[in-house]
Amino acid sequence: MLMKSGRERFGTFIRSEREAKEIGLREMAKKIGVSPTYLSKVERDEFPPPAEDKVRKIASVLGLDADELLALAGRVASDLTDIIRQRPREMADFLRAAKGLTAEDMARLQRQAQKAKEK
Structure with missing residues (x-):
């Protein structure tokens, strides 16, 4: 499970994971296809978590489970919402x-x- 403490915020969590893996902010932003300024604001929880595709890229770069990271972001994977809609x-x-x-x-x-x- 991702969440270490009860209700850790998305941005705080990914910043902590990124820093633990010694990935710089600019490098991470480039890998997921966003600006460093945007990523910095997400990590400071000034912006909401990004869209599903970016959350999946973050999970991949950090070696995390995409579904768990999506849940922390308050989202459900689009393939699951399609199943629910059916x-x-x-x-x-x-x-x-x-x-x-x-x-x-x-x-x-x-x-x-x-x-x-x-x-």
Whole structure:
């Protein structure tokens, strides 16, 4: 899991991760395709987290899980929103039912779904 402290802010978190990996601000900005000024403001939480494609690039550069970083940014991956839009009622029911499951329970469900898919 990404979040080390309860509600760490997106910008604070990515600045900390970038500095821990000794990646300069300008280098990071270039790798993700934004200006250093913009990235600096995001890291200081003066700007909201960037769009999904930039968050994914940040995750890649920092070696983080893109879905977890998107969640920290307050976003959901576009492929997941597409799935929800296809079956909104069923997915809402499923997610609410899954809320209390442990990570182990979720892994078991995933394995069972994969087996059913292969049949």
